[in-house]
Amino acid sequence: MGFAEEKGSNVLFAKTSCFGEEHGSRQALLPKEGKEGSLENARKLELVDYDSLPKYLKHNEFILRYYRCEWPLKDAILSIFSIHNETVNVWTHLIGFFLFLSLTLYAAMMIPTVANSLYAQQPHSGVESPFSSLSNTSGFGSIFKEINTSSSQTSMPHPQFHDYFGKIFAARNGDESAAAPSGQAISRWPFFAFLCGAMFCLLTSSACHLLSCHSEHTSYVMLRLDYAGISALIVTSIFPQVYYTFACEPFYQTVYTAGITTLGVLTVLVSLIPFFETPEFRIVRSLVFVCMALSGWGPIVHKLMLFGNRPEALLTTLYEFLMNSCYGIGVVIYATRVPERWSPGKFDLIGHSHQLFHVLVIAGAYIQYLAMLVYLQWRDAEGC
Template identity: 40%
Template sequence: MCNHGARSAKSSSSSNSSSSQQQQQEEKKKKKTRMLVKFKDLPQYMKDNEYILDYYRCEWPLKDVIFSVFAWHNETLNIWTHLLGFLIFVGLAVMSSKDMGALLGNFSRASVSGPSMMKMNQLNVSDALFAPDSHLKQMSESFIYANKEDGFSTIPSWPWFVFLSGAMGCLVCSSLSHLFACHSRRFNYFFWRLDYAGISLMIVCSFFAPIYYTFHCNPYSRFFYLSSISILGVLVIITLLSPSLSAPRFRTFRATLFLTMGFSGVIPAVHALVIHWDHQPVIAALGYELAMAIFYATGAGFYVSRIPERWKPGKFDIAGHSHQIFHVFVVLGALAHSAATLAVMDFRRGLPTCVY
């Protein structure tokens, strides 16, 4: 149990009477409702980062836990960084379902002017692709397909929505975990395992869109890569659902597992570079994927090293500690992957229909 009375002055004398005990219990119950406690007063199962010294919610009633989303404590920014990220991807999903063609156009231009620093007129993409009266514009309202003019590829949009769903699932699971894990031992174990499963889910879902579109005309390679990452993802989720692996001492192991899953994408990326080396949009997409890898690796570095709070314990309890920085890099990495995926979709949409 949390030592909620650690911050209040102890009574100079104690009474053995039943009335006094009852009064103490009532006062203790009131203090338990909203009191923030120090790391040293936490139960063992909640002790994760010894460099965050204060402002912990500990075994709060569920109602107070819910309303703490609007209060300041050491999990506030952990909750909101991923909650805002979730809302960003909800917006992307809504935009995609309404006008996939416009979204592809905007991101393909960004991808070209970004990593590859190429101009649009250097690409083999017709200007008619973005014309208001083009066939693509007329067909882009469809939720299932994003089309170009007759004779060109018809690409399904479902892999893109698989990625968006995985990203939204991961981010909302993370926000919920940081919000509710303080309620009880049972909630703590459940929500942190849910958080790990959400991360694994997003990694797996991230592979679907770029692999599907890049190897759209290579069904065997596409099947092999998607099957491999799906199987690996299921195994990782099963592994991380083990209660023992939720312990703080396995922090490095968990980060390594996630990074291994993420960097398994190097093989299909090299394969894509070999077969599409002369297509600038693919190079641009790989540039975004490289940015994604850097964002994720940097975030994982903060997560494992616990920098900067290990340098000045207690100085970053509310804002600026490693987990908050990790969250920001996760959102940035997911956005970089979004841009890469949309660039690949636009590239695939501009190619002739596959001939098997």
Template identity: 45%
Template sequence: MDPTLDSKLVSEPVEAEKGKKRVQSPPSSPSYGLVSFKELPEYMKDNEFILNYYRANWPLKEALFSIFRWHNETLNVWTHLLGFVLFLGLTMANLIEVPQVSDLIAFLTSSFPISGDSNVSQDPLLGTTTNLVDLKQITASEPDVSPVTRWPFYVFLAGSMFCLLSSSICHLFSCHSHHLNLSLLRLDYAGITTMIITSFFPPIYYIFQCDPQWHFIYLGGITVLGLFTIVTLLSPALSTKKFRAFRAMLFSSMGLFGIIPGVHAMIVNWSNPRRNITLAYESAMAIFYLTGTLFYVSRVPERFKPGWFDLTGHSHQIFHVLVVMGALAHYGASLVFLDWRDHHGC
């Protein structure tokens, strides 16, 4: 037999078999696994004490569904996402009109045969007369105070929700690409700044309601400082880990700006019976925010045990929880301001 022909007969079945296998085998799908800090692109290297469980260069769809996967950003996403849902619920609860107890009592008492003009009734069983309270005298003795406007309160709620939601989006999608990473970091910083600015609106507006010139001074001052902070942080270089302390200083300076109107407010409202409770709420807010900032800058506890807190318990997660607690403390103070102004006008 011709050796050339023999070699063709042998090779053709082999090639046919190889081709058959190529047709039947499904195309391999890319796997998006978690990587270590050393494997990260340079732009994602922010915290060298978090060693593992990173996502890098993931498509948007995979990044979206990673909200249900366990990685070192999972709790960063969920802490502020749940905070956003919480504040959305609080906003809706305040927007929906719920009948108050006083309205219920007024409705029930209106069914009795009592008018403001007749303050004497006959008891049919005892045959005696009973002096009834003249409702007109009560209403005349109470000051006629209309409910205060709510827009500063809702400005604060909107700012808090924007901050919490933008933070969650940033932590969820920043693994996609360098360009999106920078854009989302700027959005995150803008959210933090917006939350700080809007937090000033309820106390400044309601405390100085009778002196509106202070609205312009204090609210204008914090707004200008906040806009300067946002413009400054738009620089890509200032979004890197090298300027972490600088960013914290900018945010802290905005918070410390509140010392000036805070002292002024204490002087103006020193005789206010609700002074202590509002001070307690606002002091708690300041402690939560400042403590969270210290964790953010110092990277404790992962600094002492690198790799131990990759998934749970690292500094940024603690920072997130303290931000939500600080916002809730300020929400409590805002409710006290609202209730006070609803009953005490200028």
């Protein structure tokens, strides 16, 4: 087997196969004794080029080098601390997982699950609307100004979120003077279901990128978990918008929730088909998840038909548009494999399409989290 040293780097990559000319044979996988065994083990931990990979690891021909190929499980796990072409993929979603874990713990402590104070009956003087503050930090100033004007016309108080959480703490400490007009906080399970769905998606994605290099069986299992995680994120992203939008319409709640759940289960079942993961079906995979995500626009349009004059409906719709834009752009980048398609080998370690896709997924999920806060604020204030 011949090896070449990458210019400007101390990383070696193989030019033939994972285990030399006998790649794929059981003999090549057997442990060796003595000096020969040490050389064989060292060879297994080298980074190889695309042409050296077995078929099940060939997903993107525009990423040319720095692949891990059939590493022992322990070494695959420890490779989280080394440099290869999956390092950024692993860490982007692992960091995203800890971000949403922090948001979940924060929400669990800050947002009560029983009726507590969220608003006084009348707006507080001097309390700035969140729409006003948003208008100062975004390019949607005129939109938020219109929303804020609509809010004042309907006499609907909209304190900032820090004021919202501050009132919650006051209530938990025994101050009942600012009870919510509805008298009871809306159920939190859709909100936390979304957070759990996001964490599951991010964690399974990170694990998939870290461990799939171990073996063909491991790759098969991890990819299915990855697809299940994507489905979970999409489904649980739609749960809250349906539940809180149609809080007073249980029929629509049931129809939309059952519909998106069914689509999610069907998507997971389709992903079990072996050819679903092949490079030839990259576009098909993308379309399957896009179609499932687009189903969420049904309840959004319905929401605008019912509450189109409400600032909460407009703001949450704006968030949902931004969320879907992030996901949509990410899917296009994933399916077209840009920018590495334009310059193969240049983006092997950083900047390739899947890494950009990961960042956009985290951004979209966080935007949806902001929308959830608006939904909670809305329904806790008014109830049903």
